[in-house]
Amino acid sequence: MFAVRAGLQKFNIEHNFEIESIIRLYARWIREDKLKVNSDWNKDLQVKFTVQDPCQLVRKSFGDPVAEDLRYVVKKVVGEENFVDMHPNRSNNYCCGGGGGYLQSGYTEARHQYGKVKLNQILATKADYCIAPCHNCHSQIHDLSEHFEADYHTVHLWTLIALSLGILAENEREYLGDDLKEVNMPGY
Template identity: 65%
Template sequence: MVRKSYGDPVAEDLRYVVKAIIGEENFVEMYPNRSNNFCCGGGGGFLQSGFPDQRREYGRIKAEQILATGAKYCITPCHNCHAQVHDLSDVRNHPWETVHIWTLLCLSLGILGPNERAYLGEDLKDVDVFHPESSNF
């Protein structure tokens, strides 16, 4: 969305949203970023192409970018990115959590129920649960 269509200004809009949700002090920038950033390797059909070893090798740069931030959570913009970045974490003993922005937005609003937390880590699983009694488990 940034490099291919709307350009860097839309990346600024997304930073505004993310910082508003999590607090500016909790936002960690990765490098390089914006249009200079690297693709995670989930797109273009790579996830479904049947080359998992090559896909993970492609994703090594992204994994190292994420690890270098030291951040506990990585927000991904689409399903391809989510599946790939989640997998890159899993094959490294899960050093980070991979979340959709809607999850954090609802968490910050205090309206995230117990069954909407599949991708939150242990540190946030039980934080400010909306209607905890509605859990299926």
């Protein structure tokens, strides 16, 4: 997103569209009751979630308001009492170390070292899952958990929205742990 937004500006590229983030739309659709999510599935389970604020989306593009939208969606989906924020957060959040081409750079040891800050932030929340609504973040945070043998899972936001709606099929649960592999399965 940032590459396009910054590129349009830097190279003076004329265009007739606006840039939008699906995170803002999720929040709007839930507020408008078009997306009827709820957290009943997690009422008894009490699975804990934290969320990564992607730098490209929050600090570098839409700022704190989109971070609030992100939290609004997450809390609706997993239950407010099951959301644990990491610190610092929102525009002041630490980069996970997946950005800037890091994952492709070949500097793997440095990337893991860099990622320790994020790892410790996540571990401090004691959350079972880290929601990473950005692909680079998802890859890096997933890799950090494996490399440092932390036992949190890393999930996309759409996975949890679909889980909450009872429309997440069995083969769409790749990133869920055993605790959620069969929860709220579609009724067919």
